[in-house]
Amino acid sequence: DQQVKQNSPSLSVQEGRISILNCDYTNSMFDYFLWYKKYPAEGPTFLISISSIKDKNEDGRFTVFLNKSAKHLSLHIVPSQPGDSAVYFCAASAGNNDMRFGAGTRLTVKP
Amino acid sequence: NAGVMQNPRHLVRRRGQEARLRCSPMKGHSHVYWYRQLPEEGLKFMVYLQKENIIDESGMPKERFSAEFPKEGPSILRIQQVVRGDSAAYFCASSPGSGRTYEQYFGPGTRLTVT
Numbered sequence: 001d002q003q004v005k006q007n008s009p010s011l012s013v014q015e016g017r018i019s020i021l022n023c024d025y026t027n028s029m030f031d032y033f034l035w036y037k038k039y040p041a042e043g044p045t046f047l048i049s050i051s052s053i054k055d056k057n058e059d060g061r062f063t064v065f066l067n068k069s070a071k072h073l074s075l076h077i078v079p080s081q082p083g084d085s086a087v088y089f090c091a092a093s094a095g096n097n098d099m100r101f102g103a104g105t106r107l108t109v110k111p
Numbered sequence: 112n113a114g115v116m117q118n119p120r121h122l123v124r125r126r127g128q129e130a131r132l133r134c135s136p137m138k139g140h141s142h143v144y145w146y147r148q149l150p151e152e153g154l155k156f157m158v159y160l161q162k163e164n165i166i167d168e169s170g171m172p173k174e175r176f177s178a179e180f181p182k183e184g185p186s187i188l189r190i191q192q193v194v195r196g197d198s199a200a201y202f203c204a205s206s207p208g209s210g211r212t213y214e215q216y217f218g219p220g221t222r223l224t225v226t
Binding site for chain 1: 117146155156202220
């Protein structure tokens with residue numbers, strides 16, 4: 001069962017514009033959400049997270065928004081840079097050890 | 112401070128052989144997690160270990176797969192009698208523990224190919 005879904009396998013944006021990556025989840029017990037970034041031949045690296053008690057968390061160019069009623073979160077990257085080109089994974093946890101990952105969205109930022 | 116290390120990076124095994132994947136956590140981290148990524152899919156949790164203890168193995172296949180994290184040395188994910196469906200990238204992550212299990216730092220992964 002896929003409790004975390006990233007419905008867009010890929011996204012292409014122009015350098016300097018906004019990138020919006022989306023993630024939906026089904027388990028209402030999830031209380032912590034994370035975004036990871038992955039380059040080829042490397043492991044995922046933590047990018048930004050948000051607790052279910054918040055609806056927004058910002059870190060530099062990266063902002064994560066959480067809409068609990070819609071069970072939806074999004075990652076905004078502004079402005080997008082070519083170095084942001086990677087696969088982005090959304091992950092969610094219900095406070096246990098089992099972190100569920102989405103299938104990933106491949107972001108390409110064109111110069 | 113060295114990151115999470117995994118070896119080998121690539122492993123080729125014939126059907127029926129055994130695969131051993133090693134993971135050395137970050138210095139000071141006592142919690143290790145193993146994930147598997149099948150082609151075109153996200154990472155799937157397999158097992159969570161602390162030193163000498165398996166805390167949660169709910170994501171591990173019931174047969175052929177085992178994991179350990181001994182008092183000394185790396186964590187080992189062992190797959191016996193591999194089949195083609197075991198071909199995947201296996202990632203290890205470590206965390207400081209003590210309630211900070213969300214802070215997981217990933218290794219570069221081991222890509223297992225079963226021929």
